[in-house]
Amino acid sequence: MIVALGTNAQDRVFTYTYQSNVLNKGQKELEVWTTLGTVRQEYYRGFEHSLEFEIGLGGKLQTAFYLNYGYSQGITKSNGTDILTANSSYSFLNEWKLKLSDPVADGLGSAFYLEYKLAPEAADLEGKLILDKQTGRFIHALNLVGELGFEKKFTPEGNRILAETEKELNLELNYGFSFRINENWFAGVELMNENVLAEGELQKSLLKVGPGISYSGQGFWVNLTFMPQLTDLKTGSRSIVSDDGLQTRLIFSYAF
Amino acid sequence: MRSKFHTGIVVSLAFLLFGCSPALYLPTSADAGHAGTSVDSLLIGREMYVKSCGSCHSLRQPERYSRSIWLQAMPKMQVKAKISVSDAKLITSFVLARCKPE
Numbered sequence: 001m002i003v004a005l006g007t008n009a010q011d012r013v014f015t016y017t018y019q020s021n022v023l024n025k026g027q028k029e030l031e032v033w034t035t036l037g038t039v040r041q042e043y044y045r046g047f048e049h050s051l052e053f054e055i056g057l058g059g060k061l062q063t064a065f066y067l068n069y070g071y072s073q074g075i076t077k078s079n080g081t082d083i084l085t086a087n088s089s090y091s092f093l094n095e096w097k098l099k100l101s102d103p104v105a106d107g108l109g110s111a112f113y114l115e116y117k118l119a120p121e122a123a124d125l126e127g128k129l130i131l132d133k134q135t136g137r138f139i140h141a142l143n144l145v146g147e148l149g150f151e152k153k154f155t156p157e158g159n160r161i162l163a164e165t166e167k168e169l170n171l172e173l174n175y176g177f178s179f180r181i182n183e184n185w186f187a188g189v190e191l192m193n194e195n196v197l198a199e200g201e202l203q204k205s206l207l208k209v210g211p212g213i214s215y216s217g218q219g220f221w222v223n224l225t226f227m228p229q230l231t232d233l234k235t236g237s238r239s240i241v242s243d244d245g246l247q248t249r250l251i252f253s254y255a256f
Numbered sequence: 257m258r259s260k261f262h263t264g265i266v267v268s269l270a271f272l273l274f275g276c277s278p279a280l281y282l283p284t285s286a287d288a289g290h291a292g293t294s295v296d297s298l299l300i301g302r303e304m305y306v307k308s309c310g311s312c313h314s315l316r317q318p319e320r321y322s323r324s325i326w327l328q329a330m331p332k333m334q335v336k337a338k339i340s341v342s343d344a345k346l347i348t349s350f351v352l353a354r355c356k357p358e
Contacts, residue, residue: 104278136279
């Protein structure tokens with residue numbers, strides 16, 4: 001009991017939904033993220049890994065640096081022919097989080113979050129408003145997210161390659177609810193609504209809901225969430241051609 | 257489907273926004289009497305608790321742990337968070353005033 005009271009790390013209990021807490025000045029965490037994407041058409045399977053270094057700067061501000069690596073494999077069709085396609089991606093990400101109020105001491109916890117991501121073919125800018133609340137054994141968290149992405153598309157034309165930049169706006173809403181079972185274990189549900197807008201039109205509105213568990217121990221925590229896609233609210237059916245039907249995310253964090 | 261989803265979002269927002277009283281208690285004269293100190297002293301203890309402890313980890317509600325648990329944890333956390341002896345006393349008074357019965 002004492003160990004749990006005194007030395008638990010940042011107490012993050014969700015994997016997709018952010019909470020308002022920040023690290024204290026000089027406190028550091030190393031987080032390893034793994035996201036498995038499955039249940040798409042054509043035998044698709046993809047992994048996204050992130051290695052995150054997080055540090056508290058004081059003044060309720062923290063920053064983090066991510067090294068991201070992803071790879072996937074699946075069958076695609078080209079002129080009626082099946083092709084086994086493998087893709088990989090690399091990116092760098094830097095986030096900043098400023099805590100505005102505390103979820104226990106104040107009526108509502110809140111924080112602003114800003115991140116930018118750079119990849120060879122893309123750049124993203126993302127902002128979040130984080131709200132959360134703790135009452136007794138329950139934790140609620142709500143994120144309102146806006147992401148602006150720019151991606152370069154290369155197409156061959158004669159003996160030249162032409163580049164075109166595509167712009168995409170992603171509006172997302174995440175909600176997490178978790179229940180403290182005991183000093184170490186939390187169990188809950190996360191909900192995500194992801195809306196993608198391009199060329200002024202809503203392209204898709206994915207609704208995902210899934211269970212999650214969290215364990216925190218002496219200086220570390222582990223969170224796991226299963227996030228099945230329920231439907232695309234725009235079409236009324238699941239979008240599993242270019243989107244995952246099921247995502248499973250594991251985050252392991254070590255504080256030092 | 258979409259309207260059901262939006263209803264769910266509104267319910268969630270309402271849950272968050274209407275339950276806006278702090279989970280961490282605000283000291284009363286009864287708490288001060290129980291702790292053998294003043295309300296002002298407990299209020300300062302609360303402020304120190306939020307500032308010194310809440311910047312590192314989620315704040316624990318005093319009611320969650322017994323007196324013996326708090327008294328075991330405080331010296332260790334005082335060293336870890338570099339809390340002065342006088343501030344630690346104020347924080348201890350604050351958490352013990354509403355601690356869980358043994």
